[in-house]
Amino acid sequence: MEIRTEESIVAHLISEAIRQKFPGRILIAMIFSLLFCRSSLVLAQESPYIVTYNHYLEEPGSLEVEYFSTFGTQRGGNDFHAFWAEFEYGATAWWTTELYLDGQTTFHDSTVFTGFRWENRLRLLQREHLVNPVLYIEYEQISGADKILKEIEGHDGESDSADSNAALRKEHKHELELKLLLSSTFKGWNVAVNPIVAKNLLPSEPWEFAYAIGASRPLTLKASPNRCNFCLENFVAGVEMYGGLGNTRSLGLHDTSHYLAPALAWNLPSDWTFRLSSGFGLNDNSHRLLLRWGISREFSGFGEMVRRWFGGQR
Amino acid sequence: MKTAYALFRPGGHLGLASIGVVVASFVVFEISGALAEEKDAGAGQIRQSTYAALAEAPEKARVKKNPLEGDAEAVAVGAKLFEQHCAECHGRNAGGTKKGPSLLREEVHQATPGTLFWILTNGVVRRGMPVWSKLPEQQRWQIVTFLKSSTAQSESPQSAKPAPH
Numbered sequence A: 001m002e003i004r005t006e007e008s009i010v011a012h013l014i015s016e017a018i019r020q021k022f023p024g025r026i027l028i029a030m031i032f033s034l035l036f037c038r039s040s041l042v043l044a045q046e047s048p049y050i051v052t053y054n055h056y057l058e059e060p061g062s063l064e065v066e067y068f069s070t071f072g073t074q075r076g077g078n079d080f081h082a083f084w085a086e087f088e089y090g091a092t093a094w095w096t097t098e099l100y101l102d103g104q105t106t107f108h109d110s111t112v113f114t115g116f117r118w119e120n121r122l123r124l125l126q127r128e129h130l131v132n133p134v135l136y137i138e139y140e141q142i143s144g145a146d147k148i149l150k151e152i153e154g155h156d157g158e159s160d161s162a163d164s165n166a167a168l169r170k171e172h173k174h175e176l177e178l179k180l181l182l183s184s185t186f187k188g189w190n191v192a193v194n195p196i197v198a199k200n201l202l203p204s205e206p207w208e209f210a211y212a213i214g215a216s217r218p219l220t221l222k223a224s225p226n227r228c229n230f231c232l233e234n235f236v237a238g239v240e241m242y243g244g245l246g247n248t249r250s251l252g253l254h255d256t257s258h259y260l261a262p263a264l265a266w267n268l269p270s271d272w273t274f275r276l277s278s279g280f281g282l283n284d285n286s287h288r289l290l291l292r293w294g295i296s297r298e299f300s301g302f303g304e305m306v307r308r309w310f311g312g313q314r
Numbered sequence B: 001m002k003t004a005y006a007l008f009r010p011g012g013h014l015g016l017a018s019i020g021v022v023v024a025s026f027v028v029f030e031i032s033g034a035l036a037e038e039k040d041a042g043a044g045q046i047r048q049s050t051y052a053a054l055a056e057a058p059e060k061a062r063v064k065k066n067p068l069e070g071d072a073e074a075v076a077v078g079a080k081l082f083e084q085h086c087a088e089c090h091g092r093n094a095g096g097t098k099k100g101p102s103l104l105r106e107e108v109h110q111a112t113p114g115t116l117f118w119i120l121t122n123g124v125v126r127r128g129m130p131v132w133s134k135l136p137e138q139q140r141w142q143i144v145t146f147l148k149s150s151t152a153q154s155e156s157p158q159s160a161k162p163a164p165h
Helices: A002-019 A023-036 A302-311 B003-010 B012-039 B044-055 B071-083 B105-109 B112-121 B137-149
Strands: A063-072 A080-092 A095-106 A111-123 A130-145 A170-186 A189-200 A207-218 A237-247 A260-269 A272-281 A289-299
Touching: A080 A302, A111 A170, A207 A260, A260 A289, B044 B105, B044 B112, B071 B137, B112 B137
Parallel strands: none
Antiparallel strands: A063 A080, A063 A289, A080 A095, A095 A111, A111 A130, A130 A170, A170 A189, A189 A207, A207 A237, A237 A260, A260 A272, A272 A289
């Protein structure tokens, strides 16, 4: 009964927003309704990776709402705090789709919204194999002020983000990014390798290359009988390494940046996951430190719930 | 405040992004809904083929022994893991929901522990069950131990038929 009441309130909020033609309010109503709605108890089993992807997709019908922050040091400019929200939906067991909204604050400068990304991950093989491939396709429309540094591509380096936000925002990027997510899980260890190619959709721009690799393992493999927040089984530790590999005009490691980042995920029985990662720049072209943290919550049965909001029968 | 206004003002980036979100969400829900409808069509056939996935387990996987067989603690832990990861689709008592089939049926009861472990590891992706190899091997065996300890219940006279092998 209680769930029905919450749903009817949410349905009312959304229909009012639609009636008044405020798309922004629709989005805000949806986000707030999510925060307050109840979902079934599902323990997320998230990896600690923030940049690297393994082959596990979102469960069908589940929505994961995530918020991430990156604090970055900047030589020749002001340090920054970049942040992004992710809405990750399991459309089917083999297709996950995800929307990102990016922004950043550069200290002693300003706070700006820097763009959005839409990514899709498609599982290529039905069953588990020694190496499991997943195809990743992303379209991004961001400004030059985007500093979330989720992908380090081509000859990206620290000096690219040294300018003021006003100057950086003049650059607009429409990019297509393709990754092959190769991942293997054995004896509790996950190893993931992501070769990356990216193309600014301007014809004059070259194809850029990059990589991300990661390894992770839960702190213990056997679960305990008690429901607990601090059990070792809830923690997954790992390490990531990522960086650029040049572009079609100038392939190689010169003028590229690279990072090594130990990471930890804490999966709580209450559906919440916390992630922490500190990335250390490996050469002079890299930011010295990228300290990242994130919080996420999984809403299982979200697809069903939305269909009911809009009067669907399932 | 000024920044917040700039983000939300009519025609601002976030306003456009909101429209994009709503349109993209609609497309995704429609497509995934259509795929679900396709799955629902001929529910009897689908149900049969869902259980038929048990017969797809290779011999090597089927004869695998459960290292936790008879372990009472594994049953308790498996029950907890089942509630956390499986109950959403298969129901709290494993009796099935609209999203996932009952695991109390004869087909599941008669399947070897190795078969259930194989299904858990590989999922039945085309039918919407994700792969669960992200759970460590021990935890997957703990779930299998719990499932095997559950009493098989017949839902209908038809369900008493063994799974096609």
